[in-house]
Amino acid sequence: MAEDRRSQRPARDGARPDSRGGPSARRGAKPESRGGKPESRGGKPDARGGKPDSRGGPRRDGGRSGPDRRQREDWKRPREEQVPRTTDQAEYDGPPLPEEVTGQELDRAVINQLKGMPEKLAARVARHLAAAGMLIDEDPETAYRHTLAARARASRIAIVREAVGEAAYAAGHYAEALSELRAAKRMNGATAYLPMMADCHRALGHPEQSLKLAKSPSVANFAPEAKAEMTLVEAGARRDMGQLDAALRTLELAPLASKSRSSWVVRLRYAYADTLEAAGRESDALAWFHRTNAIDSDQLTDAADRAELLEKRMA
Template identity: 35%
Template sequence: MVAQLIEDEPALAHEHALAASRRAGRVGVVRETVAITAYAVGDYALALRELRTYRRISGSDDQIALMVDSERGVGRPDRALEVGRAVDRSTLPVEVRVELAIAMSGARLDLGETERALQELDIPELDPDRAFSWSPALFAARAAVLEDLGRSGEAAVWQRRALVAEEALGASEADRELIVVDDIDESDGEDEVPSENSSDTDHASDTQDASDAEHDADVENAQDADDAPDAEEAPAAGIHESDAADESDATDESDAEEGESSAPEEGESR
C-alpha cells in the first residue's frame, strides 16, 4: 500500500507504514519504509530516527543520502556533513554515491558555502556526454549551484543537459521495447514483404510443397512395414488409424498378460 500511495497520498502511505511498524517493528525494511514516508511528509526527526534504526538492523548504508538530508531537515547542516563524511564512499553503489554527493552539496548551500557546494558535485559520475539513471538529478543539482553563484549561462547549459539526459533515458527505454518487438516479429515481417514476381514465386512454392508432401507420404508408407513402434511409444505420423488401433489392442493384451503373471498369490503381501 505504501508503494501504491507514496506518490499521490504520502500522508496515507505514512499511516500504512506506521501500521506495519506496530506489527513488525524489528524488520529492517519496515523501519526503512517508515523513514521514507516520514521524510515524504516532512517529519524529518522521525525519518532520522527510523533511518538510524534501519541502519543498525541491516548494517547497510544505502540510505545515507536520506540521513544527510534529514539532518538538514532538522536544521543541522554541520551534522549532515559529518554523517556524510563518515561513510566510505568507495563501498557505496554508484546511485547511492551520486545521491550522497547531491545531499552533501545541499548541506554546503545551507551553510552558505556555495563554491564548496559545487566541489561536492565534481565526481566521476558527472559525465555530460553520457546519460545514466542518476544523470538528470546530478546535472540539475549542478545547475542550481551555478545559478546561486551567478553563473547563469553555465547554469542554463547544465539545466539543458539535465533535460536532454532525461529525454535520452526515456527514448532508450522505448527503443528497448521496440527492439524486443522487432526481434519477435522479424521473420513474420520478412514473409509479408512481396517480391516483384510474387505470383510466380507462390505458384512454384505450392508446386514444390505438393511434391514434398507426396514424397514424404511415400517414405512414411514404406517405413510402416519395417519400423513398427514400440508398445510404449505414441504412433508416428503416417501410420493409418487401423494400424494404430491394432497396435493399441496388442499393447492392451500384453499389459493384461503381464498383469496376470505379476498378480500376487493368495495370502501373499504386495
Template identity: 45%
Template sequence: MRQGARPEGGRDSGGAGRSWRDDRDQRQGRGPRSDREREPLPPGLARAEDEPPVPQDADPSRLPREVRAELRSLSPEGAEFVSKHLVAAGDLVDTDPALALRHAQAAKRRGSRLPLVREALAETAYAADEYAIALNEYRALRRMTGDSAYLPVMADCERALGRPEEALRLVKEAKLVDMTQRTRVELVIIEAGAREDLKQAKEGLRILKVALGHAGRDIPHEAHARLAYSYAAMLLRNGQEEAAREWFVTADGLDVARELDAEDQIELLDGVDFVFDFDDEDESDEDESDEDESDEDEDSEPSVDDEPADEDGEDHDQPHEDDTEGLTPEVVTSEVVPEGQEALLNEAGEADDSAEAEEKERND
C-alpha cells in the same frame, strides 16, 4: 537436574499435569486478569487514533517474493495485516505520501522487527517531508542490517532538519565505505548542498564541478543528469544565469527518463511566452467602449480634423509596420478601430446608403 531435562512440575515430568495457563489462571485462587491489570503497550504498538483501516482490496501477492518470505516470520493474521498496509503504502507514496505514511506506521505496529517494514516507513516518511521520523527509521535500519548505504539519505535528513554540520559528519563517514556510483553521486550532491547551507556556496560549486569533471562513462545517465542539474541549480541560486542555462541544457540531454524539470528551467531563463486570449481582449474592449459612449453623452466628440497632432507630427492612431507584423487582418481591425467606434461607423455608412437610394427614387 541433568542437562536437557525438563524443569520439575512440567507437563511431561509426571507432576500434576496442569498446563501453564491453568497455573496462571488459578494462582492463589484468583481468576483471570482484568483489562485494567494489563500493562499498557509500548509506544508505537498501540493503535493510533488516525490509523487507516486495513485495506481489504489490497492484494499481498503483489509484494515481491522476498518480502512475502520475510513476512512469514509473523503470525498468519499479522502477516496479512502488515502486507495489506504495505501494499497500500506503496500505492499511495507518490500521490498521497501522508496517507502512505499512516499505512506504513500501521504496518510497523505489527511488524517492527522486520527491516522491510522499517524501510517502508522510512521511505514514506521521507516522501511526506517528515524527516525526523525518516531519520529515526534509517538509523534503526542501519543498526538492524549494518548497511552503510543509508548514510547519504540520513545526511540529507539532517540537512532538511537544519543541521548541515551533522550532514557533513555523515558524509565524511560514508566516504570510507564502498558504495555504488549512483549513491556516491547522491553523496556529492548532499555534501555540496550542506556547504551552501553553511554560506559556503563557492565550496559547494567547487565540489560539484570536480565531480562533473571526474564523471566517466560508467556513471548512469540518470545520476549524471542529477549531478549536472544540481550544479545548474546552485549556479542559478548564486546569480550565474548564463552558466546555469548551459548546465540545465546538459542535464536535459542526459535525462533520458524525463525525471527532472530541466526543460522548464530553460524556458524560464529564456523568458515566458505570453499567449493572448482575444476573447478576453474583446470583452475588455466592450467595457472600454461602454465607458467611451457614456463620456460622449456629456462631451461632444471632436472631429478628426480638430484632433491635435502629436509633437512629432505622426499619426499614432494608425499602426506602424512593426506593430502589424504577424497579425491577421481581423486582429489588426480590432486593434486599430475600437469595437464601439466601429459600430458607429457602420451605422453611419448604412444611413448614407439609405439616403442615396431615396434620392435616386425621386429622380426616377
C-alpha cells in the same frame, strides 16, 4: 532553502536507498492485561491474572484485551455509544486496507523477513507494507500511516522500521524518518540509508550533520546512483551553510559528463547548473541547463524553462 532542498533531495523513485519492495514497521503494541476477580463459584485466577470462566477455569485469552479485541467489542454497541479511538488505537488499526491488496505484492526478500511471525499477523503486516508501497508516491501521508500500523505489530523487524523511515521521509516527517532509519541501521547494519538520513538532517536544519554522514567511509563503496544521491545532499548542505564554492567543488567531483541518461545524472547536472547560477556564473549555468535538458527525456526537471529565462535575462 526549502525549494533548494526539494530539488536536490534523494529521489523517491528509482533512487531510494533500498529497492526491495517498498516501505516497511514499529512499536509492538502489547495488549493490556486486566486482573480478574474470583467468581462466587470459587474459581481462582490463573497465573496470568485471568478471570475464571463459568466452569471455574481460567479465561482462554489470559485476561488480555488488545486493540483489535476492544474494537470488536465496541462494534457491538450502537454507533452513538461507541467510544472514540485513542491515538494509539488509531495508529494500530491503520487506514482501511484495500481488498485487492494481499501482501503478496511484496518482494520475496521482504516476505521472508516476516516468516518468523504468526501467520495471520505476518499477513496483516505484509498487507500494510504493500499498501504503503503502492501509495508512497501519490499519497505519502496515508502510506506513512500504513507503515505505522505495520510497526505497531512488528517493531523488531528491520524491513518494517525501514519502511516507516522511507514513508515518513516521503511525507515530510523528517525527525521520525531519521529515528526509524537509525533503528533499521542498528538492526541490519545497512549503510544504504545514509543519503536519506543526511537529507533528513538538512531538512531539520543541521547541515553539519549531513556533511558528517557524507564523509562516512562506506560512501566510497556505494554504487554510482547512491553515491550521486549523497553528492547532491552534500552539495545542498554546503549551500545551506552559504558555501557556494565548496558546493560547486563537490559537484565537480561527480560524473557530470557521464554518457548515461539515468535520472541521477540528470539531477546532478541540474544541481550543478542551479548552483552555478546562484554563484553568479550565468553563462556556465546556461550551458549546463542545456546539457541537463539534452538528457532529460522524462522531464524530471525544469531545465528547459530555466535556460529560457536565463537567455532572456542575458539578452
